[in-house]
Amino acid sequence: MGTRGSRMSRTCRMSFELLATDGKARRGRLTFPRGVVETPAFMPVGTYGTVKGMLPRDIEATGAQMILGNTFHLWLRPGTEVIKGHGDLHDFMQWKGPILTDSGGFQVFSLGAMRKIKEEGVTFASPVDGAKVFMGPEESMQVQRDLGSDVVMIFDECTPYPADEDVARVSMELSLRWAKRSKVAHGENTAALFGIVQGGMHENLRKRSLEGLDEIGFDGLAIGGLSVGEPKHEMIKVLDYLPGLMPADKPRYLMGVGKPEDLVEGVRRGVDMFDCVMPTRNARNGHLFIDTGVLKIRNAFHRHDNTPLDPTCDCYTCKNFSRAYLHHLDKCGEMLGSMLNTIHNLRHYQLLMAGLREAIQQGTLAAFVDAFYAKRGLPTPPLG
Template identity: 55%
Template sequence: MTERFSFRLDATDGRARTGAIDTPRGRIRTPAFMPVGTAATVKAMLPENVRATGADVLLGNTYHLMLRPTAERIDRLGGLHRFMNWDRPILTDSGGFQVMSLAGLRRLTEEGVTFKSHIDGSKHELTPERSMEIQRLLGSDIVMCFDECPALPADRDRIARSMRLSMRWAARSRAAFGDRPGHALFGIQQGGLEHDLRAESAEALREIGFEGYAVGGLAVGEGQEAMFGVLDFATDQLPENKPRYLMGVGKPDDIVGAVARGIDMMDCVLPSRSGRTGQVFTRHGQLNIKNARHMDDPRPLDEACSCPACRNYSRAYLHHVFRSQEIISSMLLTWHNLQFYQDLMAGMRAAIAEGRFAAWQSEFHAAREQGDIDPM
């Protein structure tokens, strides 16, 4: 077992990459999808079942955990890994995005952000130094810089000011992170949809120096075409020998397009949130289990899937338990969606390693264009 954090590239196919991140808590195979465990749990899943889908790493949320149960309490109880019974790598976000999107009455200054909790209205302050302290108390393996993420669309001046503030905060995050062998700090590139602002941000981050680099400020309302347009140049502005992480993405075709453009890591609440609302991802696209067409259907969601929902239960049963608001519905549909996402990543890793990623992409899109199986 390694005592350090390291990244290696094993193969490339076009701009798509496959490799591995090694941490003291285990290996993360890339490209990797990170299920989101916002409040120290992937909703409706046991940790060992998340692992059984093929997940190598989870994401925890600094903003939510600092408010409840608090980072100090988690630290006293042995750290986030022990607290949530997940012994593999954890990445924690910085809290910046949630402060901007969830918190009330926030005030932004050079120092940081003061805000009121969305839970009870209590007042808090997040600065780069405090974000690093919280993530240290949580004990996460991969720590994210504290940044500001403006929603798009926004005018160029607003994006430029925000990006430069985030770069100053990145330098403060690096200084506050200190020397933590075995742990990694990732910088976050900002700059909206602007090529020159993204380049300026990437240059500032490279000068500071990080163990990995994230593409931030996307999947915030700009649409897939604009996001891919940024990824067409943004990944190449980041170091080739470090992991590249696209934050908050996404739908299956978003993920495939991001990997095709050189991204190594992604996270999104979509597979788990969709499972709880009856939205199901399959090789043939998305389906809604509450639709009446599934009521008498004895077939599985996806005959090629190995998850318990597909192995042991029919569409008719899954339709019934969803309509009856039974807890098992969230459990089975979330497990299926997470399995689909991890199978997607495994398929891409194999295709890149074997030099057939373009063909794999064509097959992926062709299967989705077929649509769901015909009704009974």
Template identity: 50%
Template sequence: MEFQVIRKDGNARYGILRGTHGETETPCFMPVGTLGAVKGVTWDRIGQMGYSLVLSNVYHLYLRPGLEILQEAGGIHPFTGWKGLILTDSGGFQVFSLSKLMKITEDGIYFKSHIDGSEHFFSPEFVVEFEEKIGVDIGMVLDECTPYPATYEYAKHSMERTVRWALRSIRARTTDKTAIFAIVQGGVYNDLRLKCVEMLSELPFEGFAIGGLSVGEPKDEMYRITRLVASQLPEDKPRYLMGVGKPEDILEAVEAGVDMFDCVIPTRNARNGTLFTSRGKINIKAAKFKRDFSPVDPECDCYTCKNFSRAYLRHLYVSGEINAAILNTIHNLHFYGRLMKDIREAIKKGKFQEFKRNFLEKYSSQEGSG
């Protein structure tokens, strides 16, 4: 993997990330394709929206379809049909949030599947092996996702284990075709976060992620930790803020120097009838849209907005039509893709602060909320 910062505007960075299956401009947002598919849209639509990097998940792919099937198919790219870059989360967060966690040891994590209750074990070495064997472009190390709130001692113990697992992950590598990113933990404690950055930066990772945020902490704490960690991470490596995806949060993190984002918000909200517009979110289920024949967002040029009205989308949703989820998802992902493109253009022109201010002023007006 190669990464190059081409332009800076304050701490905001415009760059290019290149991997085995192509390249992407940063800052970028990764649509979440947990099981090897982005819910509600096909791969050709994802590509048409300008996305070239998507996220999948080791925990879910390990349970279904499993390593054997993925290897028989020739890897995750031939199996799914996606031609672009793929980053896989290690599944550590999903073990804590979805499965029945049995035990965390120095060796790894014992857990029960959320599907059938079967017992499994993840070690740092196995996660790297899985990511390499299915041929992802970027693999995340196995970490211990520190919950919120957590005591200082708990966060310290968790952070130190994450660093030890990161070292084991590096030692387990067998190829450079899959880049490996480390994950910075340490809860909301400044000294633990800084110590984690210091130790991980000494290891030959291709990139670094900020983990353990957006897990219930106050928003100002999330922003504070993001700024702190991003300011200390290596300048020449990509920085990834895991699981954070509200537009206002992305803008704050880009301002702090973050390059990569992922979140289920645009796709999950689409399926639930919440759509993003330049003037805030709207709830398409609301009765006031029953006779609203305007597009979701008059400033949007996506397929949905160019062809369908709010009234029609509301009709589809309340009728339980599958096209509601499809058309809503197309719109929300287009909105996010356009946001990231506009961010990149603003950085290149040295006008990021102006763009951020103007975007938030309009977005917070909530013109269409209901």
């Protein structure tokens, strides 16, 4: 696959350096004026300009270097004029590191019957007040410019699952046309612009999408249309071939994924960046990630457990509170419980990513992955 996207007339304020490889896995570094992001990286999701239950200093303390903001929701509420009144999204939410914003495409298309797709873009009823609203590539690029995003995502259509080849082709081709318009609308904006590979579960369409994006030229590439209801083996099938076809000199981002096991499998196949609401959402529901799997803190047998949640974890929660206390907070519905749970889950994810980075750097990824699955009592899945 060529790298035409590296020959762009404007200057991008993001740079990517590939530091080491171990098999298909990559250890890299993204550099922005606002800070460095070591890859493979996991980005906590701050949908409404906040990672739920977390102060910015707490997010930073987990080891997160970059977060994700939601263009669609921030555009509707509070609106870009409010945010611009503070400077940009960094100033509004007091997060000093880099921010990636999604384009709003996934949220628009998740509205189902509430939206109407045309070549120009999408018209839909606002989930906030029911008002008729329009968003297309140009609008999405302007909103993300107003937010001051460090990484901007193109406006695309997330191919539904299941989708036969004809449906997936029409969707993918529309996304390519919108990708061209997104690139033009992005203009001289020095923020990084990422293309999104679509095509459903069809390898020929995924390859055509990637070729089309390469011809347009982007600063990084994302894999979209996964974790949308497909079986795990279907996702892995796409990851077995797609990351390796992407340009080696650009970051690769797997959108909306996922469980710790999904991060490991993505990294093994050459993915550099991830985001998902799972660690924060699961934390609020009392599902806590530990090395052996998932601990459900609301289960009654934790009531008298005076041990730390995870003795191998160095987060504020594990260093200060017992499982019994976390169980008590959960049973009482205390907001502190969700906050402490979220601190732990996000730290668990960051420790996992740090371990993966170190293993790639040392050339010991296979042993790291074997140990990861052994702690869960699972065999290591084969690489395709």
